[in-house]
Amino acid sequence: MSERFVIVGAGECGARAALALREQGFAGAVTLIGAETYLPYERPPLSKQAMAGLETPLPKTIASTERLTEADISFCGGTWVTAIDRPNKRLVLSGEETLGYDRLLLATGCVPRRLPVPGADAASIAYLRTYDDALAIRSRIEGGAHVAIIGGGFIGLELASSARRRGAEVTLIEALPRLLTRGVPESLARRVEDEHRTHGVRMMFGDGIAELRCDAAGTQVVLTSGNEIAADLIVVGIGAVPVTGPAEAAGLVVENGIAVDEMLRTSDPDIFAAGDCCSYPLPIYGGRRVRLESWRNAQDQGNLVARNMMGTNEAIASVPWFWSDQYELTLQITGLVDEGHETVTRALGDGATIHFHLATDGRLVAASGIGPGNAVAKDIRLAEMLIGRGARPDPTALGDAGVRLKGLLAA
Amino acid sequence: MANWIEACAADNIEEEDVIRFDHGGRVFAIYRSPEDEYFATEGLCTHEHICLADGLVMDEIIECPKHNGRFNYKTGEAKGAPACINLKTYPVKVEDGAVFVAV
Ligand SMILES: Cc1cc2nc3c(=O)[nH]c(=O)nc-3n(C[C@H](O)[C@H](O)[C@H](O)COP(=O)(O)OP(=O)(O)OC[C@H]3O[C@@H](n4cnc5c(N)ncnc54)[C@H](O)[C@@H]3O)c2cc1C
Numbered sequence: 001m002s003e004r005f006v007i008v009g010a011g012e013c014g015a016r017a018a019l020a021l022r023e024q025g026f027a028g029a030v031t032l033i034g035a036e037t038y039l040p041y042e043r044p045p046l047s048k049q050a051m052a053g054l055e056t057p058l059p060k061t062i063a064s065t066e067r068l069t070e071a072d073i074s075f076c077g078g079t080w081v082t083a084i085d086r087p088n089k090r091l092v093l094s095g096e097e098t099l100g101y102d103r104l105l106l107a108t109g110c111v112p113r114r115l116p117v118p119g120a121d122a123a124s125i126a127y128l129r130t131y132d133d134a135l136a137i138r139s140r141i142e143g144g145a146h147v148a149i150i151g152g153g154f155i156g157l158e159l160a161s162s163a164r165r166r167g168a169e170v171t172l173i174e175a176l177p178r179l180l181t182r183g184v185p186e187s188l189a190r191r192v193e194d195e196h197r198t199h200g201v202r203m204m205f206g207d208g209i210a211e212l213r214c215d216a217a218g219t220q221v222v223l224t225s226g227n228e229i230a231a232d233l234i235v236v237g238i239g240a241v242p243v244t245g246p247a248e249a250a251g252l253v254v255e256n257g258i259a260v261d262e263m264l265r266t267s268d269p270d271i272f273a274a275g276d277c278c279s280y281p282l283p284i285y286g287g288r289r290v291r292l293e294s295w296r297n298a299q300d301q302g303n304l305v306a307r308n309m310m311g312t313n314e315a316i317a318s319v320p321w322f323w324s325d326q327y328e329l330t331l332q333i334t335g336l337v338d339e340g341h342e343t344v345t346r347a348l349g350d351g352a353t354i355h356f357h358l359a360t361d362g363r364l365v366a367a368s369g370i371g372p373g374n375a376v377a378k379d380i381r382l383a384e385m386l387i388g389r390g391a392r393p394d395p396t397a398l399g400d401a402g403v404r405l406k407g408l409l410a411a
Numbered sequence: 412m413a414n415w416i417e418a419c420a421a422d423n424i425e426e427e428d429v430i431r432f433d434h435g436g437r438v439f440a441i442y443r444s445p446e447d448e449y450f451a452t453e454g455l456c457t458h459e460h461i462c463l464a465d466g467l468v469m470d471e472i473i474e475c476p477k478h479n480g481r482f483n484y485k486t487g488e489a490k491g492a493p494a495c496i497n498l499k500t501y502p503v504k505v506e507d508g509a510v511f512v513a514v
Binding site for chain 1 (some may be wrong): 425427441462465466467477478493
């Protein structure tokens with residue numbers, strides 16, 4: 001009988017892995033199971049073009065029905081995997097059916113972190129992860145509405161930018177003294193803050209949330225200071241938590257996500273995990289365990305895990321990379337900023353800036369940049385290659401916009 | 412009949428690099444290879460219509476600045492996800508230090 005590979009989670013990573021298995025010549029059966037009813041689609045547009053555009057967006061599909069058929073991938077949408085029966089190598093599905101596997105991939109992604117205050121679970125409080133979430137929010141931010149966004153992370157900020165574009169009033173509430181406290185240098189976060197102010201977003205820092213209230217009088221955010229903010233819509237964007245339920249119940253090791261090794265294998269040799277749901281050791285940072293929520297990471301790991309399920313045993317070599325679009329600005333970050341000790345700044349002109357983050361031994365460990373359009377893209381990509389090679393570039397050269405980074409790559 | 416349009420001076424493009432060229436409401440990307448040859452493709456990525464001239468050229472590959480879709484700019488061939496549709500390519504000639512594209 002031919003080998004059966006089953007993938008749980010039909011998001012960016014699961015869909016990419018299914019296609020990659022065929023691209024790599026896997027001849028057995030491939031089944032892709034997803035809880036959402038849509039064909040696999042991309043999430044990044046949900047807070048950007050899909051939210052800001054005038055027309056009701058369609059999901060941006062990763063794999064069409066024809067492509068899935070052509071690749072002989074059985075796609076089961078609208079189906080939950082409720083349990084993993086490891087001794088018998090079978091999955092239990094939402095309809096009580098079961099499905100056998102020889103090798104299993106868990107690509108279950110994340111769900112939004114819930115705000116742990118009274119009222120945060122009311123149906124009218126919005127969270128953004130899925131296409132359905134985006135449609136629901138979108139229909140409520142039309143002209144003149146007042147949107148209160150809780151959380152100054154990427155999702156909240158992109159949503160603020162899109163809501164302003166659609167003519168809504170926006171108040172953004174962040175418990176800490178500044179935006180983007182995780183993995184973004186302060187100067188970049190300040191630049192983002194200025195941009196939002198310029199576009200008329202009202203920002204409140206350093207105040208926690210006591211309660212969310214929905215009553216006949218409308219919806220209000222009650223702050224720990226006692227202040228109240230009335231809004232037509234409250235959106236919570238305070239981060240995401242990995243989906244680990246079935247893995248944990250099956251006894252797999254979970255450590256800030258489903259724990260995998262550098263080949264994306266869980267503690268069960270026939271079960272792999274990849275994408276937003278897994279934590280893994282990054283060889284270029286001495287095996288430091290990370291969990292990334294990034295579109296390209298989901299793609300890279302989808303490709304890698306497909307090869308490893310087929311027995312390639314290849315270790316992760318890619319460098320973290322992330323982007324965010326807000327108004328006319330794009331921010332890109334590669335590597336891990338908090339590994340840096342010293343920062344060198346390169347001004348690219350036109351308001352575009354790149355920070356290079358160097359470790360105490362001079363190794364380039366991250367680069368973070370912001371600018372109009374894709375002004376920082378080329379240099380961030382080159383920085384990513386330098387990081388991947390463990391390069392120790394001359395700081396003076398890094399800071400001098402007249403020196404081509406490509407030249408440093410050859411050195 | 413080829414319609415040759417002057418796009419830029421040959422030394423406007425650095426070696427192993429790319430620039431954007433707009434003509435007739437369309438966007439093109441013009442490349443100079445490490446071997447000092449010139450090429451042209453349509454200028455927007457087939458994945459999300461991002462301007463390719465902001466991307467990185469390495470050997471004969473152009474990478475989209477947004478999502479790292481990769482193309483061979485000499486043939487237009489898409490080199491893998493997320494880019495799966497090839498780029499159109501256009502003939503190029505260099506005369507008297509100027510680059511011409513047949514649009
Ligand atoms: C609004 C938004 C904007 C973003 N913007 C950017 C950006 O600008 N740049 C960037 O780099 N990244 C961005 N991201 C992050 C990026 O989209 C994710 O990193 C990527 O989607 C992760 O892919 P994944 O396949 O690991 O998880 P997901 O895409 O979350 O897919 C997981 C899927 O598994 C399903 N699932 C979970 N459990 C089960 C189960 N038990 N049974 C069946 N199915 C199950 C879920 O329903 C889901 O469909 C954004 C994310 C969001 C939400």
